[in-house]
Amino acid sequence: MKTPLRVTVLGEGKDERGKNRTQPPFTPVPHEQQGAMEILVRRALYPLMNGGQPWDRRFIKQSDGIRILQPPALPFSRQPAMVEILADSNKLGVLVSAALKPARGGPAPVDLLVATHDADTGASAVIRAVLVVNTSLGTHVPLLQPAPEIQSWLTRKRAIELAYGREHCSVPEPDEDALRRDAKAELQRLLHSFGGSINAKMQASLAECISAEDLDRYDWTGWKQASEDLKVALSALALKSMEP
Template structure:
């Protein structure tokens, strides 16, 4: 049996489903506490662990990919994740703890940074590059364009997540998604009074049909698996039989 792939995901927003997580650093995060980006990273990694197979929500905690709780930054003030991702000095200790600990075994196999492809992305790109160069790590940066909601918005996913009848949710407008994906998702939810929150976005990430995830090449999803594969190889994980 293959060893589980241990992954930490750093995202801009909440890393859970709307409730504070009290897990210790590097503890495994149960499926029902994972946020949308953590689930999407698992979905992008799954074909690497199981070639020719597609992730499905019935797998839950049994897909061979363990999402771990990130270590807390050792700073006087707990920064927002957007601040941490833009500051190489704040990001470096976290990456070091995960991938280059001073003592003991390396607790994770892959640390993934994520940031919407917006005007602020340049700071994250620079910070991740500086950290990788200085530490000799390979932290990949996934950038949903224009934001994560472009990876989450599909009429079928919304119908499944909100238990709506088939074809009762409008088809997303592609031009609107390109411009402001969050606003377009909110527009679709308003057609039947759906709530826009972290828990429901995680539910969309679970239920998104694979064909909808890859529908828009401009969104960046179609490059996610290859980006993660390169990072795994660079981190020397050929032994995991990827």
């Protein structure tokens, strides 16, 4: 059996299913506590690691060869919000070093660290911070940017029906123009048609239920670019493993 790929995801919002996680840094996060972005990162990585084979919901109870680990914490009494950390190369560098470049030359607790941030007005600062950190530390942290936000990756008719237990064809198709303007508002509109609501747990369910075809449906969302960025990061990891 191959050793699982150890992955930590840094997201700008809640990274769990609506409750604060209590796992120590770098310990495995159970699937039922993983947030939507963590599940989507697993889904993007799996085909890259398995000859294009798509991720399957059966992996919820089985193994997909990807182990999500709890992110590190900054060594400060006050923990800043992750959105603040992502935009600050000094703070971000501390987390990246802890995950990929531990002190005293010990083994890295993480194979791949992934940064994520919506493609909004705050993205430029995060792009700069990730670039500075990767350049200064010699790391390959990919930055995934759903456009305009993560709901553009999740809002599909059939995924909503499956996640919320609705009958087939009981939810309308999303309006692509509305989704492109404000994906969260469009998801809320569709959910309001049957009294549903957005929360971290249900967004994680949408991430599990959405088909590979629906994830690929709209080129503008950034999903395909995310897969390409993860492919580059995996290639860099493979090259690093070959170093003497």
